[in-house]
Amino acid sequence: MLPHARLLLLLAATLSLVQADLSSERAALLALRSSVGGRTLFWNATNQSPCHWAGVQCEHDHVVELHLPGVALSGQIPTGIFRNLTQLRTLSLRFNALTGSLPPDLASCVNLRNLYLQRNLLTGEIPTFLFHLPDLVRLNLGFNNFSGPFPSSFNNLTRLKTLFIESNHLSGPIPDLDPLILDQFNVSDNFLNGSIPQKLRTFSKDSFLGNSLCGRPLSPCPGETDAPLSVDNNGNGNHNRKKLSGGAIAGIVIGSVVCLLLLAFVLILLCRNKSGKKASAVDVAAVKHSEPEVPPEKSVSDLENGGHANGHAVAVPAVAAAIAGSKAEANGGAKKLVFFGNAARGFDLEDLLRASAEVLGKGTFGTAYKAVLESGPVVAVKRLKDVTITEKEFREKIEAVGRMDHESLVPLRAYYFSRDEKLLVYDYMSMGSLSALLHGNKGAGRTPLNWEIRSSIALGAARGIEYLHSQGPNVSHGNIKSSNILLTKSYDARVSDFGLAHLVGPSSTPNRVAGYRAPEVTDPRKVSQKADVYSFGVLLLELLTGKAPTHALLNEEGVDLPRWVQSVVREEWTSEVFDLELLRYHNVEEEMVQLLQLAVDCAAQYPDKRPSMSEVARSIEELRRSSLKEDQDQIQHDPSNDIEL
Known part of the structure; x- marks a missing residue:
């Protein structure tokens, strides 16, 4: 009996320890609420478990995620809260009005992977304790008031993939970040100077604008040529300064002369052939099966x-x-x-x-x-x-x-x-496809797609697909994706490629459309209307997130877009998923969340859980009408529009 009694005592002690840990985490969250407020932190203090509170995610009776974006938090985060939240993996306090410096006990959260603090009023130097969080993958400190030098200690964060520090007051040079393999990087609009490190020159110029920096992708530094980069065996970019030998130069000259002679010969033959033919007698028999060659640099x-x-x-x-x-x-x-x-x-x-x-x-x-x-x-x-x-x-x-x-x-x-x-x-649609508009030009001169344009495109595409479905229960599009949504000069959406899935064989449906394909589809030539709805849901998610369906990343593992969105959103509808270009439009956050919810409903795993396209089009029309009404109300009640008599 003695071993059994010991086992019961051990279990009781373990249960008591878990309850004590959750109780301390609950107390820490309540202390945070009382210190910084927040318009939506209506947590039920009588509920012993914080795991059911909005923005709180638990695993194994521990708080592992805290999502509080845009909830009007203000003031300074007090010291002592995070030492009781040591299991945190994600902390999102972005789009608030937090001030001061970060509390040093945030270093206790050694499991932290995602830290989103952008668009607050945080000050001071970037705290050194952040560089002792070994699992940090995504760090966003953008649009704050951090100052001081750019720390070289970022190299300690060997798992870091995303680093955003734009629109702060950092000064001095950018250190070499050779140990890091970054997917996203932005230091624009600071006070940085000097040469951009070679390893960071693969990022677009938008990542560096608003500083006194030089080197690719910006203007060359003094004494630096703008020669193309070559990559050595270690993956480092180096300018190829090796001089050509005399033999190589002679070979180039001889080759050029031979090429000119051949070109002249071909032109003579072409002129003779052209003179002996009428314009209408075009001989295409020899090339009727040919395909134009795609340049090797374009896939x-x-x-x-x-x-x-x-x-x-x-x-x-x-x-x-x-x-x-x-x-x-x-x-x-x-x-x-x-x-x-x-x-x-x-x-x-x-x-x-x-x-x-x-x-x-x-x-x-x-x-x-x-x-x-x-x-x-x-x-x-x-x-x-x-x-x-x-x-x-x-x-x-x-x-x-x-x-x-x-x-x-x-x-x-x-x-x-x-x-x-x-x-x-x-x-012919001169503006091209939605895919090109979303994922094409990411550099300077790109016109951001605002909420009005995106929601209008969503509504136009929904109406087009709704019309197709109205032609009969067996009529579907069969290949809905962003490259098949074409745009007019006024950004009106036009659905293309409808009805073609029934004309071709299964070999014409490669894996690259799988990101849009409903899970129940086995034959791409037989796509139901509910499968169309799933594809349209993925299209909506692409519009909202700015991510291509097959390239969304979660915890460094490739997953499809609907699963990625669901994993980020979890129980609380958070704006973590939205495209950065949309986050500047604060007055439409509610409509954006409603469209996100609609997109997730469309991309439900089971067909009978998905709405019809008529319901989808009606929902988008209603949320757009609500958005326009709010804009008009704001204009009518804007004090700047009042005339003082």
């Missing part, structure tokens, strides 16, 4: 994400060289462009053959081109690949697509079918 995914919007377009001599049918069919008149409805018939197949063109991108169903016709119109031409159905089936299905008529759809104007070529002709 297929780069082009799919809307290369034309980022200056990555690939020029080709003519559409005929890449997308035409056989010469016999074109000249014999056996095949022709088939137009839909009242679409303007200002051109024919011959005009298309003579059009100058450039590659817009390679997508799931084929390659898209921008074709500039001699008569003036500009159209987009999609050259389908892997079409596996008969001509009769193709005509039936594509004519159903051509009948689709809605202001939020990219209209299909015409098609061409032959044994070897299947072409679709659409209106």
Whole structure:
């Protein structure tokens, strides 16, 4: 009996210790609330467990996460609170009005991985105890009043991936951070000077603007050439200053002369051939199966994400060289462009053959081109690949697509079918795709996408998909993603590529669309309306977070976007997930959270838990109407608008 009694005593002591620990953590949180206030810290003090309080996340009866962003905390954080919260892994106090320096007992939180303190009024030098938190992965101290030198002790944080210290008062040079492998870095708008360390020169100039720094990606430092960097075996960038030998120079000269002679010879042959042919007799038989070559520095995914919007377009001599049918069919008149409805018939197949063109991108169903016709119109031409159905089936299905008529759809104007070529002709959207707008230009000159534009795009895309679903219970889009949401000059959304999933074989649906694909989809040619809703939910998350669906990171492990958002949000709807470009719009936080909730509902694991597209479109319309009404109310009640008599 004695061993059993000892075991019971041990269990009782352990339980008492756990309760005591949770009780001390509860007391620490209540002390924090009484010290710094907060408009939403309505924690129920009668509840013995803090694990049910808003913003508090527990594991194994310990507080491991504390999310209190934008809750009007003010004043200085008192010393002594964090020594009772030693199990914290995430601490978010951003978008408040906290002042003074950080309490030194924060060093007790040795398990801390994520520390978000941006947009407060914190002062003093960056505290040295932060450099003794070995598990720190993400550190954001931006938009505070930290001063002093840039500490070289950041090198102690060997797991650090994100370091944001922009808009503070740091001075002096940036130290070498060679031991660190950073994914995100920003020190803009400080008082830093000197040369940017070689290892940090891979970041964009936006990471360094507003300082007195030099070196790539900014202007070269005095005495430094702007030569391209070479990378040694240790991954360090070095300017290649090695001089060329005399033999190498001679080889270059000889090679250049030979190339000029060959070029002249080719030009002579081309001129002779051109003079013996009529403009309309374009021989495309030899190239009808060819694809324009993508530059080696641009991947297929780069082009799919809307290369034309980022200056990555690939020029080709003519559409005929890449997308035409056989010469016999074109000249014999056996095949022709088939137009839909009242679409303007200002051109024919011959005009298309003579059009100058450039590659817009390679997508799931084929390659898209921008074709500039001699008569003036500009159209987009999609050259389908892997079409596996008969001509009769193709005509039936594509004519159903051509009948689709809605202001939020990219209209299909015409098609061409032959044994070897299947072409679709659409209106050309000069602003490119949503994907290019979100993930393309990240450097200087980028126009941030504000809440009004993003919510408008979400509503336009929802209405387009809602219209498709209204055409019948078996009608779906089948390939919803940001590169298939095209934009007009006024940023109105137009849904493209609808109805094409039924035309091609399964080989045309590569893994790169898996980030949008609902978990129940096994055959990409058979996508239900509920699966469309899931894909649209991922699209909404992409709009809100600014992250590509397959590249979201959580704890250094790749996961899909819905799981990443859910892991960050947990039980409390926090703004940690939102794109930094959206965080400047404080008056629409509630609408942003509502749209986030809608996106998560759309991306539910089980189809019957997802709303219909009609419900989705109606919800987005209501939250946009609410946002506009609040803006109007603020303008009407703004004291600056009152006239003093």
